[in-house]
Amino acid sequence: MQITTNKIDSANAKINAAITRSTIDANVEKIAGQLSKEAKIAGFRKGKVPVSAVKKQYGERLVQDAEAQVLRDLLDAGLKEMAIAADTLIGEPQIAKFDKNENGIDVEVVIAMRPAIELGDYTAMVPEVSKPAIDDAAITARIEELATAQAPLVNVDEDRALVNGDTALIDFEGFVDGEAFEGGKAENFALRLGSGQFIPGFEDQVIGMKKDEEKTIDVTFPENYGGAKLAGKPAQFKIKVNAIQMKEAVALDDELAKKMLPGDENATLETLKEKVKEQLQSEAMSTLYNDELKPNLMETFVSAFTIDLPEFIVEQEMDMALNKKAREMSESEIEELRNDAEKVKTMRETFRDDACRAVKATFIVDALAKAENVIVNEQELMQTIYFEAMQMGQDPAAVYKHYQESGYLPAIQMAMIEDRVLSKLLNDKIKEA
Known part of the structure; x- marks a missing residue:
């Protein structure tokens, strides 16, 4: 078997070989001889099976096993010649060429290796990292946001219009082509304005309404709306505002801190x-x-x-x-x-x-x-x-x-x-x- 190796670089190599017919035949004989000691073939005692009977029984499989063994030997020899350690290989070697002819087999094996990397002083490439400065205004805004989220809703008694952030208790009924549609009606529904709960344009037209006010608004269902019957359709909604609610004001003090930091009795x-x-x-x-x-x-x-x-x-x-x-x-x-x-x-x-x-x-x-x-x-x-x-x-x-x-x-x-x-x-x- 003639072997030619080519270590292209630290990540790629090739092994070319012309495997002779005699090499494959010798492997067939060797494998058949080993099988003759272990195989169970009718008419023969175990360990007494003739090699000729093994060849007849296993035929092409013996040739395949012989070729596989030659490839393993080829790989071992090629790696040794190029001084490539087996544990540096990536994946299985690729058989790029396997051409059988009357003289044997022409083979090319492509090998991938873990490339050599000289890291040098890589830490010098890492920039200095400055912690972002957090100002008092951002801290206060976050505390107010957290406190407001936990605060209860209270009715607004003053005579004023709904604004973004309010919760409106509304009755509504929707119509498409003048006909009421299923799921389009509710009473005392709590709608937080700015939440985006409803289809585009709905909440915007509720803003500005007052308690006990009624009106009809026009909207269009989005083309990708879940209900196929409503997708892309223009609709009208009759709306009545029953009440206006807003989050109860919360004092930013030590008591709030104790509520938001349970388990810390000394929280301030x-x-x-x-x-x-x-x-x-x-x-x-x-x-x-x-x-x-x-x-x-x-x-x-x-x-x-x-x-x-x-x-x-x-x-x-x-x-x-x-x-x-x-x-x-x-x-x-x-x-x-x-x-x-x-x-x-x-x-x-x-x-x-x-x-x-x-x-x-x-x-x-x-x-x-x-x-x-x-x-x-x-x-x-x-x-x-x-x-x-x-x-x-x-x-x-x-x-x-x-x-x-x-x-x-x-x-x-x-x-x-x-x-x-x-x-x-x-x-x-x-x-x-």
Whole structure:
């Protein structure tokens, strides 16, 4: 067997070989000999089966096993010649060529490896992070918002018009083409103005009405309205305001603090302000991290590092992007692609840059995670998926199984690792406001 190796770069290598017929035949004899000691074939005692009987019984399977063994031997020899450790391989080696001929088989094996990445002083690329300053006005506004949400509704006795934020107790009945429709009538319905509970235009026309006032308003149901009979239809609503309510005013004092911080008998308004400030700061930091700092830092790393990318991993990423695009296309667009292979090739090529960036980012995150000793184990992965599923009101076990069967778990795990690595690097550069 003649072997030619080519270590293209730190991420890609090829092994070419001309496997002779005699090599395959020798493997067939060896495997048949081993089977003759173990196989059960009618008419022969175990361990006494002739090799000829084994060959007759297993035929083509022996040849397939012999070829598979030759490929394993070829891979081992090629890796040894190129000094490539088996644990650096990514995925299974790809058989790019397997041409049988009368002399044997011409083979080409494509190998992908974890690329070498020189991180250098990567922490120098991480910017300093300033904690957002939270002013007193923002703290007071949040406390008022929280207090108002818990405050009871009280009737407004003064003679005034409804304003945004009020709750109107109304009777209403809706009509389409002059006919009342099912579900379009209610009495003493509590409508908080500005909540967006009703179709567009309804609440806007209730604002300004007074207690005991009646009027008919015109609205149009949205085209995507749930009820097909009403979608896109103009409608009239007869409305009567029975009462106007608003949230009871709440004093911002120590008593409020004790109510909002149960379990802390010594809570004061200042204590509450500190807790709210911490919450606002945490929210602001989360927004800053997720919307700006993390994406920018990842882009900095991707631009700064030059690494070799496993070609077939990039190709797989391009295929996934193409398949995703196809799922978003119409039947006529897909039919057009079926009849134009060159157009499919051109479209697929448009995903190359993004695919290279995604693959590059994955290897950079992997290297940074090792450097920073960041890991996400299987239990943490499962807990995260279960928690998010429960928040969405879904069956956690079913969601996890779906991700598992669809092969999404590694991608979710890598996303979690990326989040932790970037957060850790940024946290190390935080300075107080």
